[in-house]
Structure formats: structure tokens, C-alpha cells
Amino acid sequence: MHMNNRLLRWLLIIIGLVSTGLGIIGIFVPLLPTTPFLLLAAACFARSSERFHSWLVNHNHLGPMIRGYLDGSGIPLRAKYTAITLVWLTLPPSALLLVPPVWAKLLLILLAISITWYLLRLPTLQEEP
Structure with missing residues (x-):
């Protein structure tokens, strides 16, 4: 489901990119959560950019952290x-x-x-x- 509103679409992309960045930082900083930020990014990208969503879900290092939630196998x-x-x-x-x-x-x-x-x-x- 992609947004038709251009401003909202770009806002979701920006939130997704920031969340992805925070998730990556969270890999290295113990108290910063990785998976919740990546899940937020996936949700934002799912509604705004099929390309970014596909990149995140299929990423070699980031994808496995969120695919379990998305496919129902767990986190x-x-x-x-x-x-x-x-x-x-x-x-x-x-x-x-x-x-x-x-x-x-x-x-x-x-x-x-x-x-x-x-x-x-x-x-x-x-x-x-």
C-alpha cells in the first residue's frame, strides 16, 4: 500500500531512513535497540517506497533481523x-x-x-x- 500524498510519502521515506540509520547504530551501541528501529523503517518503507522496502528486507545483515517478524516466525x-x-x-x-x-x-x-x-x-x- 503506497501513499498517494507526495509530502506524506517523502516524510515516511525520511522517517524510514532515519530509523534505518538508528538501527544500524544500534548494532554497535548496546542500549540502542536495533530491531524496533528496523521494523519502523520497514513499516514506513512498505507504505512509501517498494524499492527501499525490498532493499531493507533482503539486505544480508539487516534483513534477517526483521524478516522473522514480518513472516510471523518471531523476533x-x-x-x-x-x-x-x-x-x-x-x-x-x-x-x-x-x-x-x-x-x-x-x-x-x-x-x-x-x-x-x-x-x-x-x-x-x-x-x-
Whole structure:
């Protein structure tokens, strides 16, 4: 499904490229998640550029990290662990320390719980030895 709106299409391409860059950096920086950024990039490219989407999914090094999610076989355990850890290191402290309205605090905590539940329910990709 590609966007007909040219501005939105370019915005999605830019977000996809930035996410791909952050995902690549995340390969080398331990606390920066790789797979979630690559999944975001794949989603943006799927809606904006068939060429970029195909390049990412078929890339020798980046593709395997996201193909498991896209085909339903799962995501790596390390990706789950990193994503859940980052959710709990960012959302609850933000809710408790930075957001004044009680409803917003509850919303952020509920979001953290929902994301964690979703990630735990995803199949875990069995990595080859």
C-alpha cells in the first residue's frame, strides 16, 4: 500500500531512513535497540517506497533481523529483552517525573504494560547455533 500524498510519502521515506540509520547504530551501541528501529523503517518503507522496502528486507545483515517478524516466525530474544527494558527505563520514569496530569501518568504506565504484553506474546525467533 503506497501513499498517494507526495509530502506524506517523502516524510515516511525520511522517517524510514532515519530509523534505518538508528538501527544500524544500534548494532554497535548496546542500549540502542536495533530491531524496533528496523521494523519502523520497514513499516514506513512498505507504505512509501517498494524499492527501499525490498532493499531493507533482503539486505544480508539487516534483513534477517526483521524478516522473522514480518513472516510471523518471531523476533530475536535479545530484541525482545532490549525493547522491554527500554520501555520500562523510559515510560514509567517519564510518567512519574515529567508528566504532571494524573491521567497522562496512567496512560504512559498503561502504554508500557501494553507494549510489554505485546512483545511477550510475539514468537521468539530460534537463532541458529
